[in-house]
Amino acid sequence: MKIAVFGTGDVGQAIATKLVSLGHEVRLGSRTATNEKAKAWVEKTGAKASTGTYADAAKFGEWVFNCTLGAGTIEALKMAGEGALDGKIVVDLSNPLDFTKGMPPSLFLSNTDSLGEAVQRTFPKAKVVKTLNTMWNGIMVNPRLLPDTHVNYLCGNDAGARGQVKELLKSFGWKDEELLDLGDITNARGTESILPLWVRVYGATKSGAFNFKIVAAKG
Amino acid sequence: MKIAVFGTGDVGQAIATKLVSLGHEVRLGSRTATNEKAKAWVEKTGAKASTGTYADAAKFGEWVFNCTLGAGTIEALKMAGEGALDGKIVVDLSNPLDFTKGMPPSLFLSNTDSLGEAVQRTFPKAKVVKTLNTMWNGIMVNPRLLPDTHVNYLCGNDAGARGQVKELLKSFGWKDEELLDLGDITNARGTESILPLWVRVYGATKSGAFNFKIVAAKG
Numbered sequence: 001m002k003i004a005v006f007g008t009g010d011v012g013q014a015i016a017t018k019l020v021s022l023g024h025e026v027r028l029g030s031r032t033a034t035n036e037k038a039k040a041w042v043e044k045t046g047a048k049a050s051t052g053t054y055a056d057a058a059k060f061g062e063w064v065f066n067c068t069l070g071a072g073t074i075e076a077l078k079m080a081g082e083g084a085l086d087g088k089i090v091v092d093l094s095n096p097l098d099f100t101k102g103m104p105p106s107l108f109l110s111n112t113d114s115l116g117e118a119v120q121r122t123f124p125k126a127k128v129v130k131t132l133n134t135m136w137n138g139i140m141v142n143p144r145l146l147p148d149t150h151v152n153y154l155c156g157n158d159a160g161a162r163g164q165v166k167e168l169l170k171s172f173g174w175k176d177e178e179l180l181d182l183g184d185i186t187n188a189r190g191t192e193s194i195l196p197l198w199v200r201v202y203g204a205t206k207s208g209a210f211n212f213k214i215v216a217a218k219g
Numbered sequence: 220m221k222i223a224v225f226g227t228g229d230v231g232q233a234i235a236t237k238l239v240s241l242g243h244e245v246r247l248g249s250r251t252a253t254n255e256k257a258k259a260w261v262e263k264t265g266a267k268a269s270t271g272t273y274a275d276a277a278k279f280g281e282w283v284f285n286c287t288l289g290a291g292t293i294e295a296l297k298m299a300g301e302g303a304l305d306g307k308i309v310v311d312l313s314n315p316l317d318f319t320k321g322m323p324p325s326l327f328l329s330n331t332d333s334l335g336e337a338v339q340r341t342f343p344k345a346k347v348v349k350t351l352n353t354m355w356n357g358i359m360v361n362p363r364l365l366p367d368t369h370v371n372y373l374c375g376n377d378a379g380a381r382g383q384v385k386e387l388l389k390s391f392g393w394k395d396e397e398l399l400d401l402g403d404i405t406n407a408r409g410t411e412s413i414l415p416l417w418v419r420v421y422g423a424t425k426s427g428a429f430n431f432k433i434v435a436a437k438g
Contacts, residue, residue: 112325146436181423190417190418193416194412196330196408201409204401207436210433213433215366215369
């Protein structure tokens with residue numbers, strides 16, 4: 001598949017590299033066509049990797065992975081251009097982290113709204129699926145790094161798109177029983193609200209290489 | 220120990236019954252001295268159980284467990300009377316759940332504040348320790364109900380009080396490695412923010428008999 005990855009930071013590069021390793025063609029999108037980090041990534045990643053503006057990448061990709069920082073997500077997606085996301089699956093990994101009010105960060109959208117909903121509202125014809133936003137990027141692309149099963153949530157308004165994203169995640173190494181489908185995109189209010197806890201567990205344990213598992217009583 | 224438990228609902232009764240079973244004397248507090256639920260609980264629980272107003276219970280207890288509904292927590296604690304909580308450990312299990320804006324509930328305090336902080340602010344001389352607020356009450360008092368280890372967070376400004384609460388929780392069946400001390404009471408912003416996710420996992424799995432485990436990469 002041809003896939004656009006928005007965002008040249010650690011998350012974008014981890015996702016893009018994983019997708020190339022699975023045989024997909026990936027265009028890493030950023031503000032400018034000459035982004036140094038994107039160019040360096042293409043050089044080390046090989047023939048299936050390319051780079052360009054958000055608009056170039058969106059045009060190229062059948063799907064779009066949004067791995068931009070939350071504070072810039074809506075603006076970055078808008079730079080894809082009018083209609084560029086229409087009908088496409090937009091896998092949204094962003095979090096509405098607000099670093100302007102001290103550490104640990106708070107959220108600039110929360111409780112009765114979420115960034116996942118804001119993305120879907122802004123691009124009503126995109127099929128937004130929120131997932132992978134509740135963990136460190138090393139675990140997103142290598143879930144078997146952890147010595148036990150653990151959970152990754154999906155939500156979005158299009159059930160078919162959620163199912164397709166689930167299949168792609170399985171190719172990353174996620175087990176079917178680890179992928180918890182919560183339903184429509186308003187559930188991003190739940191998954192994004194892990195962040196205020198995540199940053200504090202990270203603070204207490206001094207390691208980001210963890211994720212949560214749901215332990216249920218035996219029926 | 221003599222312990223006050225505020226709140227006659229499922230959480231208060233579960234905590235109060237557990238404490239009595241461990242040999243503590245418990246006074247269940249509510250708005251009135253003639254609360255029917257409290258009287259029925261005393262009848263079935265025996266000699267170590269008693270009931271009274273919030274003020275009666277606070278006077279009786281060396282510690283106070285706050286198991287009231289979040290929306291009424293500050294008011295209930297105020298009914299204990301001027302200075303009644305001073306110097307005492309107040310174990311706060313409440314959550315700022317707001318059911319007025321539709322289901323699942325949102326939070327009436329969140330992100331840059333928390334109910335744990337509000338309790339501590341309102342009663343600056345109490346030693347507030349927030350814990351057990353992230354799970355169903357059946358698991359609070361019987362953590363071994365689940366077939367794996369799982370996590371319970373503690374936070375509060377008094378490290379000694381956090382340590383004393385940890386010891387009491389171990390008598391409930393919690394293992395030392397399951398009790399994650401996050402530090403001061405501002406960390407309640409993190410643990411209370413699990414609720415928006417908890418209610419959605421409950422919605423998706425149709426069972427409240429679960430908790431989260433932190434799965435970490437092996438060092």
